[in-house]
Amino acid sequence: MEKAGRKEKNENGENFNIIIYNELKKFYKEKKQWWPWEKTAYMPISAILTQATNWRNVEKAINNLKNAGIKTFEDVINNADKLEELIKPAGFYRKKAKRIIALANLFIKKKNIERDDLLSLNGFGKETTDSILLYHFDKPYFVIDNYTKRFHERLTGKKEQCYEKLAAFYGKSLTVEEMKEFHGLIVEHCKNTCKKDPLCNKCPLINLCFYYKNHETRNQKG
DNA sequence: CTCCAGGGGGCCA
DNA sequence: TGGCCCCATGGA
Numbered sequence: 001m002e003k004a005g006r007k008e009k010n011e012n013g014e015n016f017n018i019i020i021y022n023e024l025k026k027f028y029k030e031k032k033q034w035w036p037w038e039k040t041a042y043m044p045i046s047a048i049l050t051q052a053t054n055w056r057n058v059e060k061a062i063n064n065l066k067n068a069g070i071k072t073f074e075d076v077i078n079n080a081d082k083l084e085e086l087i088k089p090a091g092f093y094r095k096k097a098k099r100i101i102a103l104a105n106l107f108i109k110k111k112n113i114e115r116d117d118l119l120s121l122n123g124f125g126k127e128t129t130d131s132i133l134l135y136h137f138d139k140p141y142f143v144i145d146n147y148t149k150r151f152h153e154r155l156t157g158k159k160e161q162c163y164e165k166l167a168a169f170y171g172k173s174l175t176v177e178e179m180k181e182f183h184g185l186i187v188e189h190c191k192n193t194c195k196k197d198p199l200c201n202k203c204p205l206i207n208l209c210f211y212y213k214n215h216e217t218r219n220q221k222g
Numbered sequence: 223c224t225c226c227a228g229g230g231g232g233c234c235a
Numbered sequence: 236t237g238g239c240c241c242c243a244t245g246g247a
Contacts, residue, residue: 035228051229057245058228091243095230125230145228161236187228196226 017170020155020205021178024185027204034184035135037062041073044107044132048099049090051128060089073104099123113137126163134179142171143183147190154194157210 037043042062049058064086065071070079079086083097090096102121110117118129130141144166152166153159160166170186171179193203198211206212 047228050227052227052242053229053244054227054246056227057243060245089244091227091245092229092241093243095242099230123230127229131228143228147228183228190228 015172017172017174017182020208021174021182021185023204023208024189025181028185028188034180034187035131038135041071041076041104041107043136044103045076045100047128047131047135048096048103048123049087051092051096051123053091057089057091061087064089073107076100076104077108095123115141130167134176134183138176140171140174140176140179142167142174142179144170145187147194148183148186150196151186151190151194154198154211155205155209157214 035043035046037046042065045065046058046062049061068079068082068086070076070086076083080097080101083100084093087093087096087100099122102123106113106117106121115129115133118124118132119126127143127145131143133139133141134143144163148166148170149160152169160169170182174182193199200206200209200212200215203209203212
């Protein structure tokens with residue numbers, strides 16, 4: 001069922017999310033590693049470190065862990081006393097150190113980690129949890145972050161607050177690998193173009209974008 | 223100097 | 236539910 005005014009498909013019957021995905025893919029041709037350190041302990045750790053934090057600061061913290069010889073969850077536990085100092089560049093370091101230790105204990109204790117295991121830990125909301133499920137465990141959960149929410153509101157002109165609806169919308173009919181890339185493309189797009197103060201004059205999606213249609217005078221100034 | 227970054231929890235109405 | 240505050244560093 002389509003809600004009134006909501007573009008689910010175009011005239012060729014393609015899903016709207018796939019149209020957006022393909023446009024972004026064309027525009028950002030250069031392939032990047034969207035979430036580095038996949039399949040290593042650094043990936044789930046960086047999911048915590050990046051909470052409300054600039055990625056550059058996350059990289060500094062990860063480099064500190066590498067230089068300290070910490071590369072597994074066992075290493076994390078064995079160096080728990082040094083953790084706060086090492087991740088300091090990523091900010092909120094007292095809270096994040098606790099979260100990383102809890103994460104390490106879970107990974108060591110449990111083999112088949114499920115969504116509720118992560119969600120039940122303090123500091124693990126849906127975004128953090130789903131990024132770990134998607135990028136570390138290859139499970140089909142589309143990650144909805146603040147970038148995606150802003151992107152969606154601009155694109156459709158509607159503020160959707162329901163995480164599950166957004167995840168279903170953007171992840172529809174996509175494979176796990178496509179979900180990874182699409183999420184990465186949205187992040188890339190929001191960092192470069194669909195910023196807080198958007199650069200619509202260099203956006204590949206203007207023909208599809210509600211915000212652009214309703215802010216033409218603003219955008220013509222360049 | 224100010225603002226904000228790939229969140230989440232606690233508290234309060 | 237919805238709004239606000241807190242956590243903290245570092246770059247623009």
